[in-house]
Amino acid sequence: MEPPFIKKAGLMRKGGPLMKEKGRKNRHLANNLTAYGFMLPWFIGFICFTAFPVIFMFFVSLTNRRLNGISQFIGFTNYKNIFASSTFRNSFKVTIFFTIVMMIVTAVWALLMAFLLNYKQRLNGIFQFFYFIPSVIPSVALAYAFRTMFGKDAGLFNALLSSISGSNVRINWLYNERTVYPVIFFITLFTYNTGQMMLIFRSGLNDVPVDLYEAADIDGAGFWTKFGRITLPMISPVILFNTVTGSISALNGSFALLYPLTGDTGDPNKMTQVLSLLIYNEAFSNYKVGYGCALSVILFLLACVFGIALFGISKKYVYYEN
């Protein structure tokens, strides 16, 4: 009757085998009930705000529900329409491209900043303030700053290029199909994601034992050798954590950045219409909530695939001390 976990429980150690069987069972029951009592808020929250919406979403995705609530069961028609739609196929590709590139670009930049900050110097606190501060300001404010900095007229970037090249540069960076991606990925360096990763990388870098570097120095290893053979393997669990959270926040946070930057139609020419923008567009501009739910199901499954894939890769490459 008694499950094996009881052996581990702290109660046993104190009560010892002398405690009467019945009393022990009662105390265990009380102990478990207390634990579940503490966990109650999460149980309720998980059921109401995660599990139920997931199941509900699958059901609504099988209807043609409109924003006004009128709905009818239509089977898998939404999914058929989705896979036949070129808008969706484009959006799906954009989402995967955006997520992977943003994950890599922000992680590399965050690691670079963490490296610079771990180079002990006076005024490091001030540098950290400058590096971290863009990630705590609202993404809307950031988006508007960059919309004007990369604007055609009186944009800071065009002015800089003009003064360097000597000619009058007038590029509409965010509306030009050739420049929009580099500019967007540059802007992602300023998001919350990057700042968060930088802090985590910093503590990861601090945890690398100094004697490893000292030993490498004695062997005459250069910077890149030390980086590739010591730093990267030692911080690989941190890199994994950052890429997992980074890909989720790229899926999640792209809305708050791209909606004020390029709109829910994903200008130019749907090149930035990630799935979250398409969901908003279909459900709230076209009132197709059932269709929006089917898209949400796909986004949900995509997030699962990303999570599983990253953990699969990690088994091969991540080094754990213990």
Add this chain to the structure above:
Amino acid sequence: MNKKAGTAKYKVVIVTLIKIIVAVIMFSPIIWIISGGFKTLTEFTTSTDIIPKKPTLENYIYVFKYSNFFKYFRNTVLLMLGTGVGTLISSSLVAYPLARMDFPGKNMFFALIIATMMVPGIALIVPQYIMFGKFGWLDSLLPMIVPAFFAHPYNVFLFRQFFRSIPKELDEAAIMDGCSHMGVFFRVLAPLSKPTYATIAILSSVFWWNELTQPVFYINGDKWRTLTIALMTSFMYIKGNTFVINWPTIMAASTLMIIPPMLLYFFGSSYLVEGIKTSGLKG
């Protein structure tokens, strides 16, 4: 020896230079926002000077006088307070048994909490929208505040990590003295975890101050509009003209919006680093 000292000095100069360049890049949008707020519309659309030729306060006057700035500010503060109080209480309570007690299903529940951390909120927002609509909560702050009272997985994780770093002997001693688990939580762990409460309070406040996605979905009218939506709608156009975007006013409003999180970070950064460090990834 002398040569080595020379290269070391050379290295310091290079590193410092890179550090400064990165700092300038990272801070450029903030300078741009602050400078833009003091420009007139004509200057903003014709000049890229960082220091305005004729600094003006008209944008700030417009924000305070002709928009409901104070109402949006109040709404955002209410949102921050509600979600902050909710998540601090509920997440720390949920983290306690995960860090300190043994009970059936513990590992499964913890795995489930980690798994829900991976679910992007945006994927569930449409079904939640329908659900909150049925509750009659749309166009209010409730769809964001109420869930905060039912534990946020990421915060549960941070609390659990911190609780585990506190010596277990402390609460074992308290239990020996006849303290209940409630007592251990409120009298031993919670008081010792002030840095984590502060960290999560700061992270949560900054998150909700900046949050755009959920208010965009849940709030339509002006009554409960938050500052982030107001920035996209209320200061957007010149009075009575929906074709000319009023950039300098947006920049002035943005300046007002970036100051509180900057101050929070400035005064809370010691907590923030400590909290994130102690909640590291091992164990």
